[in-house]
Amino acid sequence: MKFCWVTLRVKNLEESLRFYREIVGLEVDRRFVAGPGTEIAFIGKGETKIELICNEANNDVSIGQDISLGFEVKSVDEMMAFIKEKGLTVHSGPFEPNPHVKFFFVQDPNGLKIQFVENR
Template sequence: MKFLWTTIHVKNMEESLAFYQNVVGLKLMNRFNAGPGMEISFLGEGETKLELICSEKFHNFNPGNGVSMGFKVESLDAALNMVKEKGYEVITGPLQPNPHVKYFIFLDPNGYKVQFAEQS
């Protein structure tokens, strides 16, 4: 079995695409209409794929407390500065649970937890 992608429902496709492209750094791979009032976008390359679904039917959703997406960064300090400059609030960290990893967590425009982690 091979992992294909993570799907999240979003309130606003343009805002979500801007976040995942400009803050997280994922490349838009495909974007299409999937029927009346529904649009789907796929982002990421290689093993990391994220599917965004924006539908008029799903505007009342809860992103969930147990869901988070982690992305590797080269410099946690640089990522932290960039996130703060773009106006996103860090809700956890930075933390270093062991000598080889440090991370922080902030929320995307839809309320999903996004973790940036530096690994050594």
């Protein structure tokens, strides 16, 4: 058994794709219409993907407060500067719980916390 993907319902597919492409660096793997008013996009490289589902008839998206997606970066400081340059707000952090890890959070267009972590 292997882990395939995480599914996220999104309010606006284009806005979400732009965030994950421009900020996180994930490209669209495949995209298709999945019924009337519903579109799905899989993003990411490798075997694990993020599935974004947008249903224009039901765009009331609920995100759990204790859920986040984590992405490793080479430098938290450089990523924070990039985030600010793009006009986004740092949600919380940076945190350095030990000398080997440093991280911070932003929110995606739907309110999901995205963690950028530097492992040293």
